[in-house]
Amino acid sequence: MSKIFEVPLYPYQRCADQDQATPVRHKVVVVGAGPVGLALAIDLAMQDVPVVVIDENDKVSWGSRAICFAKRPLEILDRLGCGDPMVDKGVVWNLGKVYFDERQVFGFNLLPEEGHKRPAFINLQQYYMEQYLVDRVRQLQAEGKPIELRGGNKVVEVTQDDERAELTISTPDGPYRVQADFAIACDGAASPIRTMMGLDFVGRVFEDNFLIADVVMEAKFPTERWFWFDPPFNRGQSALLHKQPDNVWRIDFQLGWDIDRAEELKPENIDRRLKAMLGDDISYELEWSSIYTFQCRRMDKFHQGRVIFAGDAAHQVSPFGARGANSGLQDTDNLAWKLKLVIDGKAPVTLLDSYDAERVHGADENILNSSRSTDFITPKSEISRIFRDAVLDLSERYEATRPMVNSGRLSVPCTYDGSPLNGDDCALMPARTRPGSPMVDAPVPGGWLLDRTGFGFQLMTIDENAPEALDVDGIEVKRLALTTPGDADGYLKQRYLGDANSAVYLVRPDQHVAARWDHYDEAAVKAALLKAIGR
Template sequence: MTKIFETPLYPYERSADQDAAEPVRHPVVVIGAGPIGLAAAIDLARHDVPVVILDENDKVSWGSRAICFAKRPLEILDRLGCGQEMVDKGVQWNLGKVFFGDRKVYDFNLLPEEGHHRPAFINLQQYYFEEYLVNRARALEAEGKPIDLRGGSKVTAVEAKDDGVLLTVETPDGPYRIAADWVIACDGAGSPVRSMMGLDFVGRVFEDNFLIADVVMEAGFPTERWFWFDPPFNKGQSALLHKQPDNVWRIDLQLGWDIDKEKEKKPENVIPRLKAMLGEDAKFELEWVSIYTFQCRRMEKFRHGRVIFAGDAAHQVSPFGARGANSGLQDTDNLIWKLKLVMEGKAPETLLDSYDAERVHAADENILNSSRSTDFITPKSDQSRIFRDAVLDLAEHFEFARPIVNSGRLSVPATYDGSPLNGPDVAGMPDRTRPGAPAVDAPIGNGWLLSRLGDRFQLMTIDADAPDRIDVEGIEVERLELSTNDDPSGALAERYLGDAQAGIYLMRPDQHVAARWTKFNEAELRSAVNTATGALSNRVETPD
């Protein structure tokens, strides 16, 4: 049976651009048809912004790669139109167990509080994720949306100019050139675009390697995340086990630093390691094997004129904590609405600098957590190892020690504290929904709050009066009228009102809170919209 990652999904086809006398200019070109590039292009096309996607390949990635998808990215994918397929196919999990040696130290539950549409996490192979995104792009194309996915198209030169970018594209029919008003580089950790522009990462490369194996087997393990420190089958190192769909199990085994990577990937060396873990009689088939090196690095800036970097091209973290694809999706979620407003002339180009400010902040938060996880998992001194082992011993018997154990603090969405786009706040309202924070879901009638938020500026009112529609210099703000009576569970009031009797929230198109009040004031709303779009205030300064 042909597997999905062996099937071309977007094979090379000759484009009319290749026969043009001069480079054809496109509003946006996305480089890279991995998950982040596809998500960016889908979001643009949904908003009728013409986009071309270039990728040298013609099929989805081989191997599980990114497998853990968190609640917030699933909510973003709901807006893009493919969240349900992810959840339907993925393996949902809440429970994790931590082992030290041959004994269980403790377990933990990630199940969020009641009243959320999406689960805390699902496990799903990256090739399925990419397939759903390709299918969504094709569906948009069939609907007449302006999206053009070009496989077999390798970008070999990037000439960045003040008013656009000129690209050279190599194809089976030879090279051609196209121009773009804007380029979004989503071409992965080894980003050729980054190299061609003479840009680099700053950060740490950790002296350690992990073997990843996708193993097809019938197994009685529960649907949980299991992490071992110093297991008997991999002494002095660590290991991780995750269940995926189709009886595929993801196994990560720490190998150390001074290894021959090509030798370690050979089946004759991988299989004995897996049998030591699973048992000599275990029956399994290797689907995919790789080795990764821990890296926690990022570009100093994500925006370079008309070229904007997202996903692994902009930042890398070690895989513990599921911060790679999850943070990349939040990059595009942050970027696309801003780029659209700039292209429409409704916001200044400087609004894109807030992409830098907000997503660099998020990347630094991820790098900090990922570095701490890596340092705990792979101690590089005797003192560090003694401390780690003592914490694990204590955690078996005392709950206070468990938060100190760090087997990969799991991904949470970034709150943009200190963002230049944040507007006013009021005391007494819940901290979790402060300006800069992503919206928190809640049951509303027979549906969900987040299904009614996003893609535009909205004024969400809870037991408060406000106009149904306000135009702020061409940006239309729609009202979403809610009442605490819409949610008998009390979740809406608990998450958005706190001690207040009423609440008014200005929501950004990416479902983040821009500002909030307890009563409506039109002048303050207009000022907050101008702030959230990077526009200059309309207030006239009066002389002293």
């Protein structure tokens, strides 16, 4: 298992750009070959946008790092051709339990309704995800798609003007420079590019620390998320248990603020905590450990001219709630189709301002939820702790108090309410599929709804006539025709029709709803599409 960390996936190789006297110009350069950078590059390459990914590393990330991947990001990965290996390898789960002291106070199901292709969550080590994404890059290269992955390339300087970004890159053979229509910084929470540009985060750093311990062990715990408040093995603090593939278990221990990090990371001290939790009868091997501090922060703007930030480089939240990597994948999902239209000259460059508007909205939603979780998990006063403990006590017997328990509000898809790209709405239809919302999956004849959407604009009709295709100023809109007689279980009607007798949905390339009507109106559809591309 540890061998996966040692094998270079994309070792340094000298490239043609290094032999040029003047910088070579690329359409898009992505900095960072983690999950966010690779997903963005794959998305662009599948749309025939030439992209170069550079990273100073050449291997998968050490340690599990991100492990919880939610339903919406799995649907995004399906569109990119990477969903199946993730789900096949991952540990699927929908259920969670919350404990106070030694008592279970309640349990929950994150996906209680049927009719979805993907589960609420899978657990999968980040190193496997990176492996599968690199495998997908190789597949696209074999198909002749315009994607290149360069390891051992470190960005040491970035400049830009109104037309381009220019990167100076250090390599074992010396430095070279490249230019890009757009440079996308997916270089992590410490983001060297953000530092080079003199930019910073705004937000909160919480006075608390958590120890992550990934252990390999044979255990009979069920495949569920278990969270403890004030357990006997970590009094006055909290703990979390998750199962991963290969009998690897993620265990988080709350440590408090005033700690000696080096002391806490000593194997004998980690072992002491693990034995207190698991008992002396369970044997285990420590695979990876780290200490993190709760941080809920973001950049003021993600779109900085010809340099655009995504993932942890743009925003940070606490790990409880699994909102980090999941939010980063929603960043790429939002950005790729907009870059495609701008690069092809079919949308104004100002369309990228909507990336800022929509994904800052998403980051603020995550920060709000993550901050509330942190305040509940780590009360800031004795009165807050008394209130928190009373809520936990009552939740064991009274269902009405359970929504107040906050062990980490888990990642949900972001709806872009108030987006400048949103068009017409129809009050007869369900709120969950209003403009700005991601499409909700449903079984349809021959498979799943979301497998039949993505990349281009589409016109989904339910029991309504419309042309098979439209051309709106050079942008093709294809029709997806569905009927309620083919909706055997009623999911399509429940999720898309509501009280309407028929429906027409204009769907964006990222599977978000742009506009919807209860009948077809060509002028309204064309107006909504132009609005959705910033024209």
